[in-house]
Amino acid sequence: MTIALFSDIHANLPAFEAMLHDMDKRNPDAIYCLGDLVGYHIWPNEIIAEIRDRKIATLKGNHDEKVECVLTTEDSLSLSGKDYAYHLIGQEERTYLKTLPSHIRLEYKINAQNFNIVMAHGSTRSINEYILEDTDQQYIKEMMEEAQADILIVGHSHKPYHRTLLTVEGKCRHIINTGSVGKPKDGDPRGCYVLLTLDSIYAENDQDSLKVEFIRFDYDIEKAAKAIENSLLPNDFAEGLRFAR
Amino acid sequence: MRIALFSDIHANLPALESFFTDVATRNIDAMYCLGDLVGYNIWPNEVIDEIRKRGIPTIAGNYDWGIGRASDDCGCAYKTDVEKAMGKISISYTNEIIKEEQRNYLRTLPAHIRLEYQLNDEKFNVLLVHGSPRKVNEYLFEDRDEKSMLRIMEQANADIMCFGHTHQPYHRILNSGTDETAHFRHAINIGSVGKPKDKDPRGGYVILTISPQTVLNDKNSVQVEFIRFEYDIEKAAKAVEESSLPNEYADMLRKG
Secondary structure, three states: OEEEEEOOOOOOHHHHHHHHHHHHHOOOOEEEEOOOOOOOOOOHHHHHHHHHHOOOEEOOOHHHHHHHHOOOOHHHHHOOOOOHHHHOOOHHHHHHHHOOOOEEEEEEEEOOEEEEEEEEOOOOOOOOOOOOOOOOHHHHHHHHHHOOOOEEEEOOOOOOEEEEEEOOOOOEEEEEEOOOOOOOOOOOOOEEEEEEEOOOOOOOOOHHHOEEEEEEEOOOHHHHHHHHHOOOOOOHHHHHHHHOO | OEEEEEOOOOOOHHHHHHHHHHHOOOOOOEEEEOOOOOOOOOOHHHHHHHHHHOOOOEOOOHHHHHHHOOOOOOOOOOOOHHHHHHHHHHHHHHHHHOOHHHHHHHHOOOOEEEEEEEEOOEEEEEEEOOOOOOOOOOOOOOOOOHHHHHHHHHHOOOOEEEEOOOOOOEEEEEEOOOOOOOOEEEEEEOOOOOOOOOOOOOEEEEEEEEOOOOOOOOHHHEEEEEEEEOOOHHHHHHHHHOOOOOOHHHHHHHHO
């Protein structure tokens, strides 16, 4: 079973289209999106339309949630600034974002083991908490224990990694950050998503029994950056795409 | 958010194809499959491939569990010796024609999927299971005692529980709060795409709508639609008759 996991598209349509093109060739068995469809770019409605059209199981990210607090009036669309990215979002699209779940949990029973894959945008505690590669391991262990998560998948930081932590019982906990499709911040400007392979060799005490691949794909970065520069959004956002920061 | 939920396809490819045609017209935002992809008809591999091709999040049904482990037991509660004998033919037939890659897919399906919501300063869970949260092959019929149904949902921390397995669709709303502070829970049987058993031979599935106004103390803030769709029943029935499967399974499709 190969599961495709992606997040943090941030309204970057050229990146999202390139990701779909790449992902479709790899034939994943199930697909999940970990949120932040909008913000920082001009194509929020197009991203939402494509995700709905494909009926992809999707979580709410902090930017998707933020839209609920943005008041859009007739004048909003002529004002420059970062809120322009939210003002662009249509009413039906706002309803879709509002009714997204916060977490998706897959409860498994394989080879007499019960284990859970838990997906959250930031962390299981908060939609905008960063779980980074160097976040204190005791903190993460406690959080995963509390959330009953054996494999935790998050996005939000735009910096992909796969970490394993051993519990006192000798069980291996996995934490996977999916990186970002449309706004990488790890110095590599290519888009990123994850393929997780879970097969019947999976064992909680063997950290190599779960296969995690980070897929980087090229996309037309200049097209995405220029679209920002030609819009009312801050030009800094274009530089962010070019340099992945 | 309109969520399509379907299950119990049971290797009936004509029914699955008609389901996909129907659901494409209904403005759906997300889709989940609640298991039992295989058994009782000739297209288990094709049904699995159609679901995989679309990347649809899917859980294991009892029949998938059996075939995934190459077992001769599907966990089905056959009542008579005749039913048992027929069931034996169906599972050994399915074990014979299933391909290794498709069997592996079934073996690594999750048992449950839980959608955890935080909406309107309230938390609630949509729990998707095949039979019940306790057991993949437990039947939750519409006439189940209210206390027992509530206990199952409370123990599983399920506010909206969706399941299949009985092939008989229904929606029950139960209050686990008090009259003053209501906490409504929804038990939703989504019916069957490929082997209905409620005397209506058309395929069935459910559209669940979570709206921005959804709250636990308003039972009407969760919408459940039961969709029935036509499909080429004769094609599916004839396929059974032309195979080594018992002909009774063809009649069941014709009569629902």
